[in-house]
Structure formats: C-alpha cells, structure tokens
Amino acid sequence: MDFDQHQHYSPHIPSKSTVSIVMVKVLLALVPGIIAYIAFFGWGVLVNIIIASMVALISEATVVALRRQPVLPTLMDGSALVTAVLLALALPPHSTWWLIVVGTAFAIVIAKQLYGGLGYNPFNPAMVGYVVVLISFPLEMTRWNPPLALADMSMDLLEAFRFSLTGVLPARMDLDMISLATPLDVMRTKLDMGSDLSSIMSGNGIFGHLAGAGSEWVSVAFLAGGLWLLYERIIDWRIPLALLMAMTIMATSFWLIDSNYYASPLFHLMAGATMLGAFFIATDPVSASTTPVGRLIFGAGCGILIYVIRSWGGYPDGVAFSVLLMNMAAPLIDYYTQPRVIGQRSKNS
C-alpha cells in the first residue's frame, strides 16, 4: 500500500493547544474585569470594546487580504480581538468614536500587520495604539467619568453609543459630568501642590479604601482573571510577579521615606492599570522577553518604570510607556539571559 508521498514531520500526535485557545482564554480572563468596570463606571467601556473590536477585525481583514494571506484563519486566531479589548480598556470610557478608530487601526495596521502580523511585532500593538492617541489627543484622553456611585446620573447603553458616535449627551447631562481626572491624576496634582496624602484621600470622593473608588474593585477583578490565566498556564508567572514585586518594593521604599508625599504600595498596586498591565499587557508573549530570567528582568523593569513615571514623569499612569520601553530592551535581555544549557560548562555570550 502506498501512502501520502509528501514527508510529514514529527511529532505525529494531535496537539491539544492552539493559538486560538490561548487568545480565547485571555479574553475570558478579562470578563470579570469588564463586568466590574461596567458595574462601577457604566456602559462607556462596553461601547469602547464594541467599536474597537469591529475596527480591529475590519483593519486586520483588510491588511491580511492585501497581503494575500488567508483572512478567516487569521481572524480566528483571536489576537486582533485581544488587542482591541486591551486598548478599549485603556481608553477613557465614553471616548469619541474616532479616537477609538485611530488607536485601534494604528495598533492593528501599523504596529502589528506592517511588521508581519502576529508573532513579528516588536511592540505591544495595544499599547502603541494607546500611546499614539495619548500623545496626539491629550485633551480627549483626560476625560474620565466618575464612578456611578458618585454621579448624579449616568447614560444607558444606547445613550453611551449615541454619545460616542455623535457627541450628543442626553439632555439631563453636561460634559463636566464625564470630564473628571482619574484618582492617579488627582493624587499627583495635589501632591505637587503640597497637600499631604491622608487629606487628599479623605477629601475626595473619587478615592476608595485603597485607591480609586470603584476602580480598586476593577483591579481586584483583573487580578482574579490574571490568577486564572496563571492557573490555566496561559501566562508565565514571572512577568506579573516581577512587575508587582518591583513596584511594591519601589513604592514601599519611598513611602517609608516620606509617607506624606509618596502614596502607599497598596495604592499603587490597586490604582490605574497596574493589575491589567501586570497580567494582560506586559505578558504579551510576542513583544515581551522570552527567556525565564529575561521575563523576571522584563517584569521588574516594567514595574520600576511604571512607578517612576507615575511619581516623577509627565503622565499620571505609565503602564503603556513602561511596557513599550521594555519591549525595546527585550531582544537584548533575551540575548544575555540564555539559560545554561545542559552539559554546557558556562554561559556563552
């Protein structure tokens, strides 16, 4: 009997894992955080996610078709959706539609596909998209709505859609109601003005028990999703652990030096995008370090940079810049952190 005349390569065992499964699990792990976000801050974030996802799929399909590659299998790998959702979560809820379109399209077309698509992008596409709109449209990027508990009124899903697409607010609301600074922003502004920490925290309703009211619970939900990813072995523990440890060490040191001027480590861990960044953004395998030791260095670098940017930089949060800076260093880190191969006497470089 004759068989297929083409040589098939080992292993000859059906494989269990696929890229699609990895991406779908990442999306699933984001669900608790998204639900908490909606619960505490209203429907705006869901509008972000829906618009970003559509733009991501359309831009990915367009570029892949232009590159004459199979469109459907590429879309099915789920990576474009992950990029879209991460970017949507990073943008202020109730962002204008074109802001989301510009960020997402840049992330997919420029940061991902022009480098060769999934697996070839040196930078985290979602963070490239985020930084592009942050630098290009600084004003729009500072309009955050307060937690629902503090707001007199909020938009339902349809109103949120209409606002994003047309800029028309429901008659009962005005723009000030959705143009607040974030807790991290308030904290740094007030600290710069010379207020001490406890009075800042107690004097403003946007702060909660540890960090931002509501947002601290969103952080907890992202932490839970991240832990599930660790349990499922979708992400490696090294990057999130090193990131959180480095940030804790930095924050604790400065807090011990002057607890009136430097926020507590718990505040830094639960505020802003720390948890989202540690478990979902810095762990993007394509653009992060890939060696075991390299991942520790990569995570720690991100943690340190986030703290430095928050404390002394020009932006209230620094996850995106930190991750992108460490992306740049990743090839170098990988090169110098090769594990000692079995039987090799010393590391060769």
Add this chain to the structure above:
Amino acid sequence: MGKLYTFPGGIHLADHKSVSTQSDIRQSAIPERLFVPLDQHIGPAAECVVSKGDSVLKGQMIGRVSEFISAPVHAPTSGTVIDIQKFPAAHASALPSDVVIIEPDGKDEWQQRSPLASYEKMDPSELRNIIRCAGIVGLGGAAFPTYIKMNPVGHNIGALILNGAECEPWITCDDMLMRTHPGDIIEGAKIMRHALQATRVIIAIEDNKPQAVASLRSYEGEYEWLEVQEIPTSYPTGGEKQLIRILTGRDVPSQGLPLDLDLVVQNVATAAAVHYAINNLQPLISRIITVTGPGVKSPCNIEALIGTPMSDLIELAGGYTDDADRLIMGGPMMGITLKTDATPVIKATNCLLVQTPESQRDASATRACIRCGECVKVCPMRLLPQQLYWYSRSRNFDQLQRHNLFDCIECGCCAEVCPSHIPLVQYYRFGKSEIWKKEQESTKAGLARQRTEARQERAERIKAERKAKHAKAKAAKAAAGDDKQTEIKAAVARSKAKKAEQQSATEKL
C-alpha cells in the same frame, strides 16, 4: 536502590502501550523476497561483496565495512542474490541506497560456524571485533555501531547502563523482549560488562512496564553487579543524556560522550543481540518490531528478518483498518513517515505506527510563533527553542550556534506543545545541516590541519600509554618472580628446538 534525579522539562504523553502487549511476540515467516539495504546504520553504507546470481547462506556477510563508523550486513537466510538495486532508504532523507535482493531457498541453511571460546576467556578487543563483525548496531532506533561504544579507551567504566526506558508512546518491542527474554539481556549484559570491564550494570526501565521490571529483577539476586532501576515515566527519559542524569545526577558535557563520565549506555535489545552473536554465533539478521497504532487491526510485536517488507508485518498484525492513512517508522515523537509499506525492515526499525486522520496533527494549521515560551518549559536540554526557530528561519547561523543548536537532541517536546503547531525539530535539522555544509566548505583546510594535530597528539598519547603499560607489565613481571623467568627460558628453548627440527626437516627435503 540508587537515588534518582530529574531532568528539566519533558512531557507526559498518553503511552498507548497496552494495545500491542496483549499477545506473544509473533514470528514472521521467511518472505518471498528479502530486500536488505546496505545502509542501515549511522555512518557510510557497507560495501557490497556479493553479486547478482550468487547463492548466499544464512549469516553470510553480504556487505563489509571499510570505515570506522559503519556496520557489516549479513544474509538473513539462505538463497540467491537476484539483484542489487537502488531503493529509497527508510530514512528521513529517503535518498536511494543499494539494496541486496535475496530470493530465499526455504532451507534457511546456516553458513559454517565454529563455536567460540567462553566470552570470559576472550580479550575485550576480541569481543569488540566479534560484535563489529556481527553487524550489531544500537537497536533503540539510532543504529549507531555498537562496537565503537564498547571501547572504553582508557576509561574505567563505572557503570554500563542498559536502556529499557522505551519512553516513546506506542512502542513496546523492548518491553516485550524484557518480559519474555530477560535471560538473553542478562547474558548480553555479562558479555558487555566483561568487554568494558565495567564495575556495575544498571538496567533502567520506566515504571509503566512493571512486568519487565519484575522479570529482570528476578536476576538481581544472582549477580551482585546488577541493578534494575525503575524510573518515572516521562518523555524523553530514554534519551541517553536524560537517562544518565536521572540515574547519576550528572550531565554529559556538551559535544561530549557518556564515556566522559565513565559510563556507557546501550539499549536492552542491543545487549540481547550481543548475546546471540557471541553465544549463538548469530549475526544481527532479525529483530523485534512493534506493529501498532489505530490503523492496524491487531497490534502486536513481531520478530522478523531484516529485509522483510513491512507489508508482511502489517498483514501479520491483522492488516490495515479502513481509515489507515499514514505509516510511521519509529515512535510518534521522532519517527518518520514512509511513502510505501514495500519498504523493508532495517536494523533501526523498532516500530511501525499506522495512524488514522484523527490520530495525527493537521499540518495546514501551522501559525506564526507567538513566543509563548511553552517550548522552553519542556526542553530537556534547557535550550530556547523559540529562539532557535527564529534564527533557523532567518538563516542566522552564528546566532544558532551561540544558542547551542548542536545540543538539541531532536526529541520533539517543543513541537509537541507548540500552540502554533510549528514542526520545530525540522527547522533545527535544517539549521544543523546548513551549518555542517558551511563548515565543510569553508574550513576544509583548517579541518585537515586540526586532524593532523589531533593525530599527532593521539599518537603521542598512545605512545605514552604504551610506555606506562610496559612499565606496569615489567613491574608485574618482577613481582611474579623467578618461576616466570624460568618458564620463559623454557619456552625459548622449546621454540629453538622446534626451529632446529624444522630446519633439519627442510634440509631433508
């Protein structure tokens, strides 16, 4: 019981072993025609010494060796050489090689064989030579000439490790041999231990083969040098370097050999083959093959003559199922696909695995590497498979070497766990062969110089060793005292007398 160690990485696979261990080892009849390739081992092919029309006897050498790393080939039964043709080899390269086609006469008549002295009375070098002439190669699948590994070259061998791990899924030929012929393995172990002057013999078996462990353990009381070690089941424990690490906690140096740790590793079936060669005067002309997989109706183990077409074995295993669509020689992790079952069984054929569409992976589902690092976690050599892949693809050979490509044992763990389904090992083989090619082209002169230097060094070393040996012998002689001297004198006198006698005899003529 020795302490066991672990190696990094590795994977746990469904073993599918019990499907082929339900029945006894079946005997394959002498086929209508035998197709005996001259290239069945690592190293250059054997040189054909028969021609069309010759009649051959069972065990007669039909391919001789001229190179150091090579193995002779013998006629598996008596008959007539009807042709010598080129066929694609049962090898990943599928390059054509010479095949001696024998039409058996059905008499299965052995060539003239004269019994040997007991192995205990033979010199190790003599044993090595018999093993070489018997065409014995590693039967675990790699088919490296055994006699080369039987030379301790100045090392005091601490342990001979007999590898009965058989860590690849589906394969059970070693398991069945250990269950049914433990005595043959022990006899082989005795000979190999003597040839290597090894202190101990450790037989290592994965703990998913309790019957094999039990059957060999029954010999443990008989020989104080023998130890049967049960090791945890994990792939690739049967890799030479991994097995040594499990048993001793030590690592074979990169580019080095187990010999560097005063160890020798041989497969259990190879040990049995050594026993057959020395005690039964039977060169390597048959072997046990596992015929298994979802694509055969009655999976089993078969003892068949080298050169038997694989289709005969499939038939003996009940034939193909309706959905059989791929034939693999070797295990699912490192085996190669074959284009036809007309391919003959060779010394390296430990398993024929017939798969169905559901039991294999879809090659079209390959996607880009996302650098997830799953491969790093499972690599037993602690390499960075994703980086090796990246540099193989971009033909960055300097970086490949800097990332220790040549330490890769090609076990396939990385490819197995890859979510992008990339045939990673294939990329490493490509990288290795490209680097070899480049080195061959660019440093021929350099190599020649190195070789000369190495030869000089070797010559000097041998000289020094010989000197030391002489000195030792002299000392021993001195210790032995006068009676030896008188004995020698007597011998000299005897030979003188004989010579004189001969001389007178010739003068008489």
